[in-house]
Amino acid sequence: DGGITQSPKYLFRKEGQNVTLSCEQNLNHDAMYWYRQDPGQGLRLIYYSQIVNDFQKGDIAEGYSVSREKKESFPLTVTSAQKNPTAFYLCASYDPGHNWGYTFGSGTRLTVV
Amino acid sequence: DAKTTQPPSMDCAEGRAANLPCNHSTISGNEYVYWYRQIHSQGPQYIIHGLKNNETNEMASLIITEDRKSSTLILPHATLRDTAVYYCIVSGAAGNKLTFGGGTRVLVKP
Numbered sequence: 001d002g003g004i005t006q007s008p009k010y011l012f013r014k015e016g017q018n019v020t021l022s023c024e025q026n027l028n029h030d031a032m033y034w035y036r037q038d039p040g041q042g043l044r045l046i047y048y049s050q051i052v053n054d055f056q057k058g059d060i061a062e063g064y065s066v067s068r069e070k071k072e073s074f075p076l077t078v079t080s081a082q083k084n085p086t087a088f089y090l091c092a093s094y095d096p097g098h099n100w101g102y103t104f105g106s107g108t109r110l111t112v113v
Numbered sequence: 114d115a116k117t118t119q120p121p122s123m124d125c126a127e128g129r130a131a132n133l134p135c136n137h138s139t140i141s142g143n144e145y146v147y148w149y150r151q152i153h154s155q156g157p158q159y160i161i162h163g164l165k166n167n168e169t170n171e172m173a174s175l176i177i178t179e180d181r182k183s184s185t186l187i188l189p190h191a192t193l194r195d196t197a198v199y200y201c202i203v204s205g206a207a208g209n210k211l212t213f214g215g216g217t218r219v220l221v222k223p
Contacts, residue, residue, distance in 0.1 A: 033210060033211075035213070042200065042214050042215050042216060043157070043213035044213075045210050045212070058210060090156050090157070092156070092157075101159030102149075102157075102159060102211060103159070104157050105156050106156050107154070109154075
């Protein structure tokens with residue numbers, strides 16, 4: 001079945017460490033997105049990529065970095081510069097040719113200890 | 114993208130229809146109305162979208178007013194599994210990044 005896989009589901013990080021969240025899709029979608037969600041809040045856009053080897057900052061990109069070397073993969077690195085990284089992270093993909101909605105992964109819950 | 118306004122929460126009786134309103138008074142002509150829902154600790158799930166006409170699928174119906182300034186998502190026979198946060202989003206057809214507001218927290222009660 002086609003879909004988006006995020007791993008790991010739970011991740012613990014020590015303060016000052018970088019950590020990379022994985023997002024893989026086999027939907028052949030060009031566009032991919034990373035969102036952050038804090039408890040009781042909506043989703044906020046971190047980074048997005050509409051094509052391989054290209055990506056743009058979203059609303060809250062500071063302290064994060066991404067790469068898009070392959071169509072299927074859009075990893076997110078949470079760097080030590082991110083002051084409050086504990087959150088639920090969601091990856092999504094989208095095919096503009098269909099226009100019937102974004103597909104989301106099941107999320108990664110990151111906790112800084 | 115246009116901003117949307119939704120009530121923060123609402124309750125619904127199991128088996129009854131749930132009508133979820135959304136205001137999007139600044140919507141522009143080429144922007145679609147999307148609805149997603151998010152069950153606790155999961156990724157959002159696409160429900161339905163529309164431009165001008167009312168739409169129906171196996172999950173829900175979407176009623177868009179003639180002036181397109183508001184819409185209503187209808188869950189015809191709510192079940193306990195429909196308990197979730199429902200997001201109304203307005204976005205251009207080019208697949209621009211979605212902006213999620215606070216949504217409506219729907220609690221379906223037995």
